[in-house]
Amino acid sequence: MSSSTEPQPEKKIHLRSSDGESFEIGEVVALESVTIKHMIEDGCADTIIPLPNVTAKILSKVIEYCSRHVAVAEGGVALGERVVDDELKAFDKEFVNVDQHTLFELILAANYLNIKNLLDLTCQTVADSIKDKSVEEVRKIFNIENDYTEEEEEEIRKEYAWAFK
Amino acid sequence: MAYAFPEEVLEHVFSFLSCDKDRNSVSLVCKSWYELERWSRHRVFIGNCYAASPEILIRRFPEVRALEMKGKPHFADFNLVPEGWGAYVYPWIVAMSTAYPLLEEIRLKRMVVSDECLVLISKSFKNFKVLVLTSCEGFTADGLASIAANCRNLRELDLKESDMDDISGQWLSHFPDSYTSLVSLNISCLLSEVVFSTLERLIARSPNLRILRLNRSVPLEKLPNLLRRAPQLVELGVGSYTHEVRNDTFSNLVSAFSALKQIRDLSGFWDVAPAYLPAIYPLCSGITSLNLSYGTIQSPELINIVSQCSNLQRLWVLDHIEDSGLEAVAMSCKDLQELRVFPSEPYRVEPNVSLTEQGLVSVSHGCTKLQSVLYFCRRMSNAALVSIARNRPNLIRFRLCILEPRVPDYLTNQPLDSGFGAIVEICKDLQRLSLSGLLTDQCFKYIGTYAKKLEMLSIAFAGDSDLGLHHVLSGCHSLRKLEIRDSPFGDKALLANAAKLETMRSLWMSNCPVSFGACKLLGQKMPRLNVEVIDERGPPESRPQECPVEKLYIYRTVAGRRRDFPGYVCTINDDSISPVRFSG
Numbered sequence: 001m002s003s004s005t006e007p008q009p010e011k012k013i014h015l016r017s018s019d020g021e022s023f024e025i026g027e028v029v030a031l032e033s034v035t036i037k038h039m040i041e042d043g044c045a046d047t048i049i050p051l052p053n054v055t056a057k058i059l060s061k062v063i064e065y066c067s068r069h070v071a072v073a074e075g076g077v078a079l080g081e082r083v084v085d086d087e088l089k090a091f092d093k094e095f096v097n098v099d100q101h102t103l104f105e106l107i108l109a110a111n112y113l114n115i116k117n118l119l120d121l122t123c124q125t126v127a128d129s130i131k132d133k134s135v136e137e138v139r140k141i142f143n144i145e146n147d148y149t150e151e152e153e154e155e156i157r158k159e160y161a162w163a164f165k
Numbered sequence: 166m167a168y169a170f171p172e173e174v175l176e177h178v179f180s181f182l183s184c185d186k187d188r189n190s191v192s193l194v195c196k197s198w199y200e201l202e203r204w205s206r207h208r209v210f211i212g213n214c215y216a217a218s219p220e221i222l223i224r225r226f227p228e229v230r231a232l233e234m235k236g237k238p239h240f241a242d243f244n245l246v247p248e249g250w251g252a253y254v255y256p257w258i259v260a261m262s263t264a265y266p267l268l269e270e271i272r273l274k275r276m277v278v279s280d281e282c283l284v285l286i287s288k289s290f291k292n293f294k295v296l297v298l299t300s301c302e303g304f305t306a307d308g309l310a311s312i313a314a315n316c317r318n319l320r321e322l323d324l325k326e327s328d329m330d331d332i333s334g335q336w337l338s339h340f341p342d343s344y345t346s347l348v349s350l351n352i353s354c355l356l357s358e359v360v361f362s363t364l365e366r367l368i369a370r371s372p373n374l375r376i377l378r379l380n381r382s383v384p385l386e387k388l389p390n391l392l393r394r395a396p397q398l399v400e401l402g403v404g405s406y407t408h409e410v411r412n413d414t415f416s417n418l419v420s421a422f423s424a425l426k427q428i429r430d431l432s433g434f435w436d437v438a439p440a441y442l443p444a445i446y447p448l449c450s451g452i453t454s455l456n457l458s459y460g461t462i463q464s465p466e467l468i469n470i471v472s473q474c475s476n477l478q479r480l481w482v483l484d485h486i487e488d489s490g491l492e493a494v495a496m497s498c499k500d501l502q503e504l505r506v507f508p509s510e511p512y513r514v515e516p517n518v519s520l521t522e523q524g525l526v527s528v529s530h531g532c533t534k535l536q537s538v539l540y541f542c543r544r545m546s547n548a549a550l551v552s553i554a555r556n557r558p559n560l561i562r563f564r565l566c567i568l569e570p571r572v573p574d575y576l577t578n579q580p581l582d583s584g585f586g587a588i589v590e591i592c593k594d595l596q597r598l599s600l601s602g603l604l605t606d607q608c609f610k611y612i613g614t615y616a617k618k619l620e621m622l623s624i625a626f627a628g629d630s631d632l633g634l635h636h637v638l639s640g641c642h643s644l645r646k647l648e649i650r651d652s653p654f655g656d657k658a659l660l661a662n663a664a665k666l667e668t669m670r671s672l673w674m675s676n677c678p679v680s681f682g683a684c685k686l687l688g689q690k691m692p693r694l695n696v697e698v699i700d701e702r703g704p705p706e707s708r709p710q711e712c713p714v715e716k717l718y719i720y721r722t723v724a725g726r727r728r729d730f731p732g733y734v735c736t737i738n739d740d741s742i743s744p745v746r747f748s749g
Contacts, residue, residue: 104170111174119177127181135193147195156199159225160189162721163217164209165670 013040014048021056022048025063032066034114053112058105065095065118096125100141176205185210204228211235212670214252214276215695218724219260230269231295232261236276238673238718239623240648242300245675245716247701249731252276256729262289270295277301283308287315295321302328306336313339320373321349334359334382340367349376353402353433358382361390369394378402381435386414389421400430406460407438418444432456432481439466449473453500456481458507464518468493478534481505484520484541491524495531503537504528511541511568522549529556537562544575545602550584554591563588564599570626570651573603580604586611589619596643599623609633613640621646631658638662648673655713656683663691671720675699679717682710687719688737695722696737697730705735 013030015023030036039049051059072088096103103122110119130138139146148156170178179202182188188206192199207230211217214236222229236252254276261268268290278301286293293316298304301324312322313336334357340347347367352359359382368374374395383391383404392398408414418441422428428448437460452474457467464487471477471490477498484506486494494501506524510517522545529535535557545567554560574581581602589595589612596618600608604627612619613636620643628634634654637647639662647669655678666672666687681698684705688696698705699716726736 107170107174107178111171119174123174123178124181126178130178130182130191131184131187133187133190135190138190138194142194144195144198148193153193156193159221159723160185160192163211163221163723164185164189165212 015059016048016050017054017056017059018052019056021059023056023059023063025067029063029066029070032070032115033062034116036113051113054109055105058102058109061095061102061106062109062113062115062118066115069117092121096121100129172201175201179205183208207231209233213720213722214254214257215724215727216670216720216722219257221724222257223260223264227264228267229261229265230267231272232257232268232270233272234276235274238275238648238671239646240650240673240675241275245650245673247699247731247733250699250734251727251729251731253729254278255282258282258285258289262286266290267292269293272297272299273301274299275301277303278308279303280305280308280311284311287311290316292318294318297321297323297325298327299323300326300328304332306332306334310336310339313337313344314341317341317344318346319344320346321376322347323349323351323376324354325351325378327354329354329356333357334363334380337367338363342370345370346373347371348373349400350374351376351378351402352380353378355380355382361387365390365394371395372397374398376400376430379404379433381405381433384408385418385438385441389417392421392425396424397427398425399427400454401425401428401432402456403431403433405436406434406441407436408441410438410440415441415444419447423447428452430454432459434460434462436460437462439463442466442470445470446473450475452477454479458483458505461485461509464490472497474498475500477501479503481507483507483509484518485509486524487519488521488524488527489519491520492527492531495527498532500534501528501532502534504532504535505539506541507539508541508566508568514569516543522546525549526552526556529553533557534559536560539564539566539599541566541568543568544572545581545584546574546576547579547581547584547587548574548576550581551587554587558591559594560588560592561594562597563592563595564597564623565601566599567601570601571603572601580608582608582611586615589615594618597621600627601625602627605629606633606636609636613637616641618643620644622648624649624652626651628652628654631655634658635661638665644668645670647671649675649677651676653678655679659683660686660690663687666691666694666719667721669721671718673716673718675716677717678713680711681705681708681714684714684717685710685737693721693723695720695726698735698737699733700735701733 011027012024013027013036015025036049068091069088103125107119107122107126110122129141179188179191182191188202192202203226205228206226207228209222209226209229209232211234214234237246237250240246252275254273262285266289269292271286278298283304296312312319332355334355337359359380368377368391375398377395377398379402381404385406385408388403422444425448428451431445431448431452434457449470450473453476455474455477458481461483463485467482467486467490471494475497478500480494480498480501486506506520520542522542525538525540526549529552536559538560545565573579582605585600585604585608595616598616598619600623606629609628619641622637622641622644631654635658638658654674659679660683684696684698697718698714699718700714702715705714730736
């Protein structure tokens with residue numbers, strides 16, 4: 001704890017992506033990630049924090065998201081909640097306007113780094129892409145192989161249509 | 166490359182899917198998704214309680230928090246389903262009391278709900294929040310008292326249109342003084358008196374109360390006392406709306422109403438004294454839903470009211486509104502989506518009011534957003550029906566009830582085939598249709614040809630032969646519910662379209678020439694259907710096979726034959742006919 005009356009320069013946190021790139025971010029932004037927050041609390045953050053599950057491309061996007069949300073939250077106190085809300089909504093919408101692969105990588109990163117609002121945003125976006133789609137279309141989106149037999153599939157379809165509709 | 170999403174991530178994605186259809190698609194993707202989805206499905210809808218069973222529900226969905234279920238067929242509303250037929254919710258409550266301790270919401274329609282059910286609900290589910298009983302029966306004040314006393318987190322108690330004969334209002338006093346979470350209370354069907362001070366205290370300690378529907382016994386002069394304690398109300402059903410004419414009563418009412426800044430929905434209004442109607446005028450422009458179908462209000466007063474309801478979306482009214490009143494609606498209520506006009510004297514042969522097909526034609530012309538119609542009247546013409554269809558191709562629900570059966574077009578004396586034909590041909594998104602008047606098989610040919618989105622069809626005293634039924638069953642690809650009474654449809658069409666019945670929720674036929682022999686054949690041919698013969702004359706075997714059955718109810722089910730049927734019901738499955746028990 002410092003005894004100085006001067007405001008301390010913001011502590012910097014150093015992250016390294018899975019493909020070896022280094023990122024330096026302010027502590028406030030880093031704290032958006034509960035995973036990193038715990039590491040800081042455990043005293044692991046004095047050196048570089050390696051993130052073996054997140055590539056540089058995705059990490060830079062995550063940092064962009066967190067930085068923006070922190071900045072708007074701080075700056076918006078004077079402007080009022082509604083303005084903050086609208087601005088973030090517009091940013092979020094543009095942020096998830098990416099190809100599916102990137103979106104899925106963002107979900108995994110948000111989950112690993114435990115960033116709640118980013119996880120909610122990306123999961124909602126994926127859920128929206130599932131809405132009103134057929135089963136086959138959903139399988140294609142997620143590249144999942146059907147492991148039902150025809151009879152099993154028919155049985156489940158029937159149970160839904162007859163009992164739960 | 167398949168994406169290896171951790172389970173908790175997939176579950177999180179699924180949590181944003183509210184629609185059952187999407188959740189069901191998700192469960193069909195692959196086996197691991199099926200598992201994940203079923204553990205995270207918290208809201209379940211069962212359209213026919215006998216199409217499933219408590220065991221099937223609990224086995225598939227272990228974490229249900231909200232159940233909505235329907236029991237008796239729709240024609241039960243017209244007393245066509247005899248007493249004791251079934252739809253008992255008790256076995257479901259028993260099973261859920263152990264399987265779903267976190268259950269929060271139960272919504273039931275046309276089911277028998279005993280006091281034991283209510284007591285069990287109140288004792289088993291610590292977080293119980295919502296109880297909606299629509300057109301239910303079987304409970305008394307004791308059951309309601311248990312709910313009031315024990316459900317500390319109750320938010321909604323809605324007893325709409327339920328049978329509440331002989332239930333006193335005492336149970337309201339069982340809400341403890343510490344209970345403050347009430348959001349919605351509908352006791353409009355309670356016939357007996359309530360202790361006013363109990364009601365007043367309950368409302369006074371319910372800061373979140375948004376919906377309040379009072380019963381007839383709450384007197385008008387006391388209404389301001391209640392309203393003053395709940396200025397945040399959004400939906401209000403007043404009680405009796407009459408009192409001797411007094412200035413102070415009127416001004417109290419006006420000031421109480423004007424404090425309701427958020428009111429959107431008004432109903433109640435039994436026994437109306439016209440002098441008090443102007444008290445609601447200041448509320449009219451904010452109202453989106455208005456139900457004036459309980460009390461007698463004459464056309465001029467109704468016109469005064471509706472002319473000010475510029476934002477009205479739903480209007481339920483008695484035929485006292487007359488054609489002139491509906492013209493006023495057409496001019497003033499440009500956002501109207503739903504209109505229901507009920508008969509004030511349905512058993513009277515001569516018209517008591519000047520309400521004809523013209524009223525409906527006016528509304529169809531003036532209200533461009535009109536989607537849903539229920540209209541009782543005494544005469545109709547093909548020309549009017551064609552106009553209505555042309556005016557409103559966006560109709561989704563069209564239920565026409567000409568009071569006298571088999572009434573022809575009053576102008577031409579012809580059947581109303583071409584009129585209804587226009588409705589189904591032009592209104593391409595029509596989901597629900599109720600027919601009336603003189604109709605031949607031709608009408609059903611039109612329906613089978615054009616009504617491709619039709620999900621529910623009600624037929625009474627219509628058609629010439631089996632061909633009519635055949636047109637419907639073979640042509641209406643989206644049909645889910647079909648109910649028929651007193652029409653000449655029989656064995657041939659039914660057996661020829663047996664497979665169709667597995668694509669529908671249910672079929673009801675009463676007083677139609679369907680023989681017991683055909684029912685047996687159908688039951689044997691289609692083992693996954695429950696074929697119920699309802700005949701109060703005694704066991705069907707005691708009559709010739711060709712003899713028509715009184716009533717027939719057929720529905721698909723994954724639960725097999727039900728066991729809780731009364732003696733006058735004979736269920737047919739496989740090669741066996743269930744032992745017929747005579748009810749004493």
